[in-house]
Amino acid sequence: MDNYTIPAQTRIGHVHLKVSNLQRAMDFYIGLLGFELVTMYGDQAAFISAGGYHHHIGLNTWYSKDGGPAPQHTAGLFHTAILYPERKDLAVILKRLLDAGYPISGASDHGVSEAIYLDDPDKNGVELYWDRPRDQWPLDEHGNLTMFTKALDVKGLLALADDK
Structure with a gap:
């Protein structure tokens, strides 16, 4: 394997979260934290941002509608x-x-x-x-x-x- 180093200007652009209830997630991220709704993808996903970026956070119920939270002691997003x-x-x-x-x-x-x-x-x-x-x-x-x-x-x- 070669000795590659990622460019210093690289940034993490957005996160996409599986949520169980889209409206409840929007109430938190938009209503409480103050993100702005950019667009909806039907009734299954919302894309939100700060300052008009295309999206900093994607919220979706594609695989998680009405599901429970991920188990704490398993691999995944901290x-x-x-x-x-x-x-x-x-x-x-x-x-x-x-x-x-x-x-x-x-x-x-x-x-x-x-x-x-x-x-x-x-x-x-x-x-x-x-x-x-x-x-x-x-x-x-x-x-x-x-x-x-x-x-x-x-x-x-x-x-x-x-x-x-």
């Missing part, structure tokens, strides 16, 4: 990570989730990013996060990245949501 542009944006969505009484399963500071963890209505993991500027990423004495998992300063983060 979570979908949604990157917010600024720390304040993460603060606003956290406040929105808390105000709605939506269950949060975790909140972590990883050094390079701050993240909120939750499950969508089908128990698909969702990470909501923002990246710190690269010059703030933690490095060891040799210049190697040293990510970690520490408790998130939720109080400090939420203070940003109230700034006008």
Whole structure:
């Protein structure tokens, strides 16, 4: 096998999720998280985005209508990570989730990013996060990245949501 390296500009463009109830999934991703509906594919799929992109998330019931969540202890998607542009944006969505009484399963500071963890209505993991500027990423004495998992300063983060 040759020594191929993927181009640095490569990005993950979208995720397509199997859901059991399309309307319930749309209520979560559009109604709560604020994505915009781009188009529907009949009554079986919805394509949603931020900012008018063709789709960041596809939601479909093609193989999963009225089904249960995937078993936790099997191979599959751990979570979908949604990157917010600024720390304040993460603060606003956290406040929105808390105000709605939506269950949060975790909140972590990883050094390079701050993240909120939750499950969508089908128990698909969702990470909501923002990246710190690269010059703030933690490095060891040799210049190697040293990510970690520490408790998130939720109080400090939420203070940003109230700034006008």
